[in-house]
Amino acid sequence: MTKTAGKNKFKVHFNPDNVEIVVDQGENLLQAAIAAGVRIYASCGGAGTCGTCKVQIEKGDVETARTDKITDEEFSKGIRQACQTRVLSDLSVYIPVESRLEKAVLAQEQKRVSEIIATGWRFVPPLSKYFVELPPPTLDDNTSDLSRLLRGLRQRYHLSNLSIEFNVVQKLANTLRDGKWKATVTTLVTAAKPRAGDRRQPRVIDIEPGDTRDKHYSLAFDIGTTTVYGQLLDLNRGRVVAESMAYNGQISYGEDVITRIAYCQKPGGLKKLQQTIVATINGIIGELQARSKVDAGRISHIMAAGNTVMTQILLGLNPQHIRLTPYTPVANFFPAVPASSLGIEVGDHAYLFTFPAVASYVGGDIVSGIVGSGVHQRKALTFFMDIGTNGEIVIGNSDWMVTASCSAGPAFEGGGIKHGIIAAEGAIEDVKINRSDFEPEIGTIGNAKPKGICGSGLINTVAELLENGVIGQNGKYNRDLPTKRVRPGTDGYEYVLARASETQTGSDIVITEVDIDNLMRAKAAMYAGCQTLCKSVGSGGCDFEQVIIAGAFGSNIDIRRAITIGLLPEMPEDKFIFIGNGSLLGARLTSFSTDLLDDARRVAQMMTNLELSENVEFMNNYVAALFLPHTNAEEFPGVSKRLAGGSNNNQKERIKV
Amino acid sequence: MAFEIPKTTYSGKIKEIKLGKGDKAVIVGGESCYPFYLFEGDMPRLPRIAMEVYDSAPEEWPEAALEPFAGVTDDPAAWAKKCIDDYGAEMICLRLVSTDPNGLDRGADEATEVVKKVADAIDVPLIVWGTANHDKDVEVFRKISEVCHGKNLIIGPVEEGDHKQLGAAAIGYQHTVVSSSPIDINLAKQLNILLGTLGVPDELIVMDPTVSGIGYGIEYAYSVMERMRMAALTQQDDKLQFPIICNIASEVWKIKEAKASDDNDSKMGDDKKRGILFEAMSAMCLLLAGGDVLIMRHPESIKLVNEMIAELTAG
Numbered sequence: 001m002t003k004t005a006g007k008n009k010f011k012v013h014f015n016p017d018n019v020e021i022v023v024d025q026g027e028n029l030l031q032a033a034i035a036a037g038v039r040i041y042a043s044c045g046g047a048g049t050c051g052t053c054k055v056q057i058e059k060g061d062v063e064t065a066r067t068d069k070i071t072d073e074e075f076s077k078g079i080r081q082a083c084q085t086r087v088l089s090d091l092s093v094y095i096p097v098e099s100r101l102e103k104a105v106l107a108q109e110q111k112r113v114s115e116i117i118a119t120g121w122r123f124v125p126p127l128s129k130y131f132v133e134l135p136p137p138t139l140d141d142n143t144s145d146l147s148r149l150l151r152g153l154r155q156r157y158h159l160s161n162l163s164i165e166f167n168v169v170q171k172l173a174n175t176l177r178d179g180k181w182k183a184t185v186t187t188l189v190t191a192a193k194p195r196a197g198d199r200r201q202p203r204v205i206d207i208e209p210g211d212t213r214d215k216h217y218s219l220a221f222d223i224g225t226t227t228v229y230g231q232l233l234d235l236n237r238g239r240v241v242a243e244s245m246a247y248n249g250q251i252s253y254g255e256d257v258i259t260r261i262a263y264c265q266k267p268g269g270l271k272k273l274q275q276t277i278v279a280t281i282n283g284i285i286g287e288l289q290a291r292s293k294v295d296a297g298r299i300s301h302i303m304a305a306g307n308t309v310m311t312q313i314l315l316g317l318n319p320q321h322i323r324l325t326p327y328t329p330v331a332n333f334f335p336a337v338p339a340s341s342l343g344i345e346v347g348d349h350a351y352l353f354t355f356p357a358v359a360s361y362v363g364g365d366i367v368s369g370i371v372g373s374g375v376h377q378r379k380a381l382t383f384f385m386d387i388g389t390n391g392e393i394v395i396g397n398s399d400w401m402v403t404a405s406c407s408a409g410p411a412f413e414g415g416g417i418k419h420g421i422i423a424a425e426g427a428i429e430d431v432k433i434n435r436s437d438f439e440p441e442i443g444t445i446g447n448a449k450p451k452g453i454c455g456s457g458l459i460n461t462v463a464e465l466l467e468n469g470v471i472g473q474n475g476k477y478n479r480d481l482p483t484k485r486v487r488p489g490t491d492g493y494e495y496v497l498a499r500a501s502e503t504q505t506g507s508d509i510v511i512t513e514v515d516i517d518n519l520m521r522a523k524a525a526m527y528a529g530c531q532t533l534c535k536s537v538g539s540g541g542c543d544f545e546q547v548i549i550a551g552a553f554g555s556n557i558d559i560r561r562a563i564t565i566g567l568l569p570e571m572p573e574d575k576f577i578f579i580g581n582g583s584l585l586g587a588r589l590t591s592f593s594t595d596l597l598d599d600a601r602r603v604a605q606m607m608t609n610l611e612l613s614e615n616v617e618f619m620n621n622y623v624a625a626l627f628l629p630h631t632n633a634e635e636f637p638g639v640s641k642r643l644a645g646g647s648n649n650n651q652k653e654r655i656k657v
Numbered sequence: 658m659a660f661e662i663p664k665t666t667y668s669g670k671i672k673e674i675k676l677g678k679g680d681k682a683v684i685v686g687g688e689s690c691y692p693f694y695l696f697e698g699d700m701p702r703l704p705r706i707a708m709e710v711y712d713s714a715p716e717e718w719p720e721a722a723l724e725p726f727a728g729v730t731d732d733p734a735a736w737a738k739k740c741i742d743d744y745g746a747e748m749i750c751l752r753l754v755s756t757d758p759n760g761l762d763r764g765a766d767e768a769t770e771v772v773k774k775v776a777d778a779i780d781v782p783l784i785v786w787g788t789a790n791h792d793k794d795v796e797v798f799r800k801i802s803e804v805c806h807g808k809n810l811i812i813g814p815v816e817e818g819d820h821k822q823l824g825a826a827a828i829g830y831q832h833t834v835v836s837s838s839p840i841d842i843n844l845a846k847q848l849n850i851l852l853g854t855l856g857v858p859d860e861l862i863v864m865d866p867t868v869s870g871i872g873y874g875i876e877y878a879y880s881v882m883e884r885m886r887m888a889a890l891t892q893q894d895d896k897l898q899f900p901i902i903c904n905i906a907s908e909v910w911k912i913k914e915a916k917a918s919d920d921n922d923s924k925m926g927d928d929k930k931r932g933i934l935f936e937a938m939s940a941m942c943l944l945l946a947g948g949d950v951l952i953m954r955h956p957e958s959i960k961l962v963n964e965m966i967a968e969l970t971a972g
Contacts, residue, residue: 472851472854473847473850473851473854474817474847474851479821620842620843623841623843623844624843624846626843626847627843627847627850631843631846631847631850632846632894633850
């Protein structure tokens with residue numbers, strides 16, 4: 001170590017993220033983690049009072065101010081509060097599950113989710129386990145092991161028409177004898193083709209000695225562009241044993257699908273991204289395993305729903321043609337693949353099944369959401385929207401469906417917003433602005449000190465700013481208001497939501513005109529997409545019986561304010577239904593029911609995709625929607641009336657000549 | 658049964674807007690049918706033409722365009738008088754080209770003086786057209802509006818970026834605003850809504866959809882204007898029921914086909930006629946799309962267009 005005039009520099013290595021950063025001697029460990037991009041959950045913002053930022057020092061010296069949040073046992077294991085710890089040497093630091101930021105998001109997701117799910121399906125998981133007791137072979141009955149097994153399955157369960165995986169045959173002789181001729185067979189069926197009368201052929205994918213029917217597990221995954229959610233399912237009881245989520249590791253290679261596709265064109269790029277998403281999935285599986293104590297080797301099936309790009313990258317298929325006109329995916333229906341061949345750490349026998357897609361920009365995640373929420377089962381005309389990095393919408397019912405992808409951009413997830421953050425502890429979520437002095441009253445997730453603003457907070461803020469005349473219908477600040485909250489900033493005018501002294505970050509949290517612009521573009525894309533779809537099916541104004549909103553973001557949205565800014569159509573609030581993560585819901589339900597698995601395939605085929613990127617009508621609707629709430633006031637009569645009654649007068653008095 | 662020509666049913670009407678003041682004030686708008694569809698409705702006010710005058714001697718005008726104004730191009734008031742007296746102009750559009758920060762960058766006081774002089778010298782409505790540089794226009798028009806209070810000027814272009822300041826000046830001193838948007842029906846409507854929110858009364862608004870000449874994208878302007886009229890007349894879209902003003906002169910006379918002399922390319926024909934025809938034909942297209950006021954340059958092309966208007970509206 002060379003001594004320089006100033007401080008020594010040390011390397012801090014973070015696990016399991018496997019990232020390293022060089023910091024000055026004495027640097028705060030929490031700061032070092034943030035600087036390294038390691039997300040640690042610190043709800044008190046580093047004050048040392050909450051004890052959520054516990055980390056384990058695996059190697060190296062630190063100096064720490066111990067508080068009563070650390071027990072003797074923890075202390076002896078090297079557990080410290082990151083925020084109270086300073087770096088004194090090269091370090092290796094392990095971030096335990098409970099200290100990772102993601103948990104806060106997961107907790108959030110559960111909030112206010114209505115139950116609307118597919119109904120009428122039988123609990124018949126595609127993955128089944130059968131226990132057989134076979135008579136040991138004798139000289140009189142010396143038929144082969146395999147014939148003996150098949151005979152047993154036929155006699156006991158009337159199972160015929162089975163196909164056998166070779167790896168089952170390979171271990172058959174030993175397994176049967178190890179288990180003293182008692183064994184458990186795992187079978188898997190895949191989705192039947194719609195209207196094809198052929199009999200399903202279950203495949204035998206595994207055989208275990210003895211009776212293991214009580215250990216019957218599979219995984220459901222939602223592979224999002226930004227976040228990945230996983231659930232460990234108990235297929236005997238039809239319930240979730242454990243769930244977890246993580247940021248998609250590919251974020252480091254680009255925030256949206258287009259940059260990811262571009263990255264795949266670099267030498268080794270596709271492989272890198274494929275390995276990255278697999279690492280993310282394995283990380284989640286590791287957590288699920290840790291929480292449930294279920295051995296990953298017992299997991300026999302994975303149902304994954306993702307958009308077309310995420311699906312193709314996961315399967316190692318180059319997504320390059322998705323980006324280029326005429327936007328073709330490699331396939332809409334992918335055969336099941338052995339999960340271990342992709343590098344996923346589950347049993348060697350486990351298959352990964354991906355949801356069928358509709359088109360390049362309408363993927364399996366949407367099919368999954370539709371199937372999960374049962375849109376395809378009901379006559380009611382439904383508007384389904386999945387609000388994520390790419391907003392997808394579906395209009396239809398049990399007879400027909402049209403769909404489109406609106407490139408809304410990441411604003412709803414806090415992306416592209418100056419102080420935007422994902423909906424986690426400390427995110428400003430609720431905002432009220434006082435009509436007379438324009439002072440805000442803010443509410444944050446977890447009531448923590450604010451550190452940024454999340455998508456739903458952004459919608460609430462913009463709606464409040466609009467209703468109180470702080471911004472005009474074009475999203476620009478009214479510069480003549482008697483308040484210091486509106487001021488010129490680096491990105492045009494801005495509104496100060498929280499002053500530096502009140503925030504975790506130590507600097508002001510503001511909403512800029514650029515932020516408002518980004519939100520307007522995102523909401524305009526969604527609304528214009530809906531209008532264009534309605535027009536395409538010829539129903540003059542779409543008279544929806546229900547609006548289903550999916551997306552982790554969706555469950556925190558304030559309907560009235562989302563209508564105020566023109567994101568959602570003006571309808572009675574009771575017509576809006578939130579399903580949370582629809583993609584994960586569908587993946588879970590299809591893991592429970594072969595009926596729904598068949599439905600997924602049928603739904604993917606019945607959806608008609610409308611390409612909006614080159615649609616003139618869409619562009620026109622889009623520009624019309626780039627206004628608050630909309631250029632055509634008659635689309636939002638209630639909001640327009642409220643605005644005309646309120647802010648107008650406020651503004652008229654303030655005209656300065 | 659006798660054949661009946663199918664007719665469009667109109668549910669809306671363009672607002673009648675009075676420009677200028679006194680005996681020579683001009684009222685435009687009032688249509689209850691598509692342009693010149695007199696068999697379906699009324700066009701109580703004929704389209705009007707404003708003649709273009711620069712606040713400083715023009716530098717890039719072709720000879721053909723300068724010739725009719727020889728001797729007066731360095732005196733805006735005399736130039737405006739000549740347009741009215743010699744060429745029968747019913748309106749004048751004074752362009753403040755010298756205030757352009759990228760050009761002579763003359764200040765607000767100087768510009769105001771010129772406007773005042775022209776306004777005092779004429780009795781027809783005066784349109785004052787800035788440089789579309791928001792900061793500069795705000796500065797210049799603030800002063801002009803105040804000094805010319807009572808002259809009922811028409812000021813423009815008023816764009817989203819400066820609509821608050823210019824709109825406020827118009828309200829304060831009773832001038833009409835030209836609500837100007839970049840060839841998009843929705844943006845045009847949005848700006849009109851914003852002006853309304855600001856408190857600019859409907860009777861002080863005309864709109865400029867941004868136009869261009871033949872061969873340079875006139876079909877876009879045509880289509881946007883056509884859609885504005887459809888929305889205004891058949892869909893009762895009251896935020897688009899304003900008369901349309903088309904600033905076509907400078908768009909036509911800057912293109913190379915209007916400027917090139919016939920020495921360069923004999924196939925292009927007589928250069929004087931060519932420029933005039935380009936202007937007249939572009940203007941006609943815009944009238945057929947719904948233009949109510951045209952800003953034009955050459956007396957000959959104005960004459961041609963006026964003849965066409967007379968023919969199309971003859972009983």
